Amino acid sequence: MNLFRLVFICCCISLPLLSVATPHKPEYSAPIKVTILVDDAYPPYSYQINGELYGIYVDIVKQAARLLSHEYQVNLEAVPWKRGVSSMASGEAMALMPPYIHIKKRPYIWPYSIPLQEEVVVAFCNQGITLKHLPHVTPDRVLNIGINAGYIILDESLMEAQKKGLIKLWENKSTRSNIEKLARGRIDCYVNDRLSTLLGINKMSQITPSLNTSNIVEDKIVMRRTAHIGYLKGFEEKYPFKQDFILKMDTALRKVVTTNATADE
Numbered sequence: 001m002n003l004f005r006l007v008f009i010c011c012c013i014s015l016p017l018l019s020v021a022t023p024h025k026p027e028y029s030a031p032i033k034v035t036i037l038v039d040d041a042y043p044p045y046s047y048q049i050n051g052e053l054y055g056i057y058v059d060i061v062k063q064a065a066r067l068l069s070h071e072y073q074v075n076l077e078a079v080p081w082k083r084g085v086s087s088m089a090s091g092e093a094m095a096l097m098p099p100y101i102h103i104k105k106r107p108y109i110w111p112y113s114i115p116l117q118e119e120v121v122v123a124f125c126n127q128g129i130t131l132k133h134l135p136h137v138t139p140d141r142v143l144n145i146g147i148n149a150g151y152i153i154l155d156e157s158l159m160e161a162q163k164k165g166l167i168k169l170w171e172n173k174s175t176r177s178n179i180e181k182l183a184r185g186r187i188d189c190y191v192n193d194r195l196s197t198l199l200g201i202n203k204m205s206q207i208t209p210s211l212n213t214s215n216i217v218e219d220k221i222v223m224r225r226t227a228h229i230g231y232l233k234g235f236e237e238k239y240p241f242k243q244d245f246i247l248k249m250d251t252a253l254r255k256v257v258t259t260n261a262t263a264d265e
Helices: 003-021 056-067 081-089 156-163 175-183 194-207 242-264
Strands: 032-039 046-049 052-054 072-079 095-097 109-112 117-126 143-148 167-172 189-193 216-227 230-232
Touching (some): 032 056, 032 081, 052 056, 056 072, 056 242, 072 081, 081 095, 156 167, 175 189, 175 216
Parallel strands (some): 032 072, 032 095, 143 189
Antiparallel strands (some): 046 052, 095 230, 109 230, 117 189, 117 216
């Protein structure tokens, strides 16, 4: 056997060993754990009672998560909204629910899931006060507007009014705290989702009957927005399964939302 044939045979024998040693794409033991941060004080969409999460969006995502349970173990973690947004901005969290789409103001969140539901954002004001004519009509004084901490829910007219100093924004922890301040006259108006606010007013009337909420009226529709699961932009090395999860969660959400819509008809 000459030297050339000997080298050839040795190379052929070693090929399987080389292929075994070649690195592959990392594999993960199923199910992969995924945490989604959830607003803990946004009824009826997401809220916490005695450490348990409830709400319309919570139910939708839990249903979708069950469809993915063989691949992903989805954990919904209740947090104050502002902390959830901060965790996304710092890259500490991979997903947050339920933000509206704000690409320019929150560049660290992308992409967004399919819509969970459309919300109607409205301004509730004490009688005799209106935001309808801002910024074209100057009010007698600066109006105090309450919003939930971390939420970006002003339309162009209100943003212009804020720039002109016609209104001042006050961030409060929750819907309940905003309604209480509105009823006590500490703020003039409160901007938030219509359904969430109406439920909050009704509950406040039952819990604190001494607090008069009859002076609170709906003033104007500020915007219509869809709510989503927002995902952290980048950080693929930290979350290498992220793109696969996003695609599969969207498929599951689409199935759940469609099924629920059909059942309601």
